[in-house]
Amino acid sequence: GAGVSQSPSNKVTEKGKDVELRCDPISGHTALYWYRQRLGQGLEFLIYFQGNSAPDKSGLPSDRFSAERTGESVSTLTIQRTQQEDSAVYLCASSGDYSAYEQYFGPGTRLTVT
């Protein structure tokens, strides 16, 4: 079946503009994660959705970052008033449960803020 998809694959934006990144998880997966990965660095947890529970937003770096998920489907990560330090690859992953199952990653969105 289809894996996790993300769009766009690349996004170049000017400093100060808002961007919206999309993640389509694997159908039926209840858990969805967003991560940020700067060049040559590890994965930085941003936000976690699990079913209908309130999302865990503890990793969002500032109030410029927000994310939504509609039920157990599509999620969007929005970055307002982008800054150059927001440049990174944004990875989305979904899984059948929060920790007992492997995560399936999308290919990521490479965001460049100029």
Place this chain on the structure above:
Amino acid sequence: SQQGEEDPQALSIQEGENATMNCSYKTSINNLQWYRQNSGRGLVHLILIRSNEREKHSGRLRVTLDTSKKSSSLLITASRAADTASYFCATDARGDKIIFGKGTRLHILP
């Protein structure tokens, strides 16, 4: 704070040799997973080991878990050029969300 930390940060070995990477974590876990990342994009799951398991094998991969030391190791035997990648451990703090370490960059020399 970071749940898992890999060691070493970078490792270069000759093709055919074995590669060992370590992961240490801070709090009790239910599961520990290892992932591989090629070319800075999506990660691929390699293996999951539960807290009541001590060792697990998958092909050329061997993972150990020592919950008393809060550490895990990933051994890749008979390394190949295609094993060049970054390897990450991921842990859940007692069933909470999964947190990734910073990774070990493995380079297999021809």
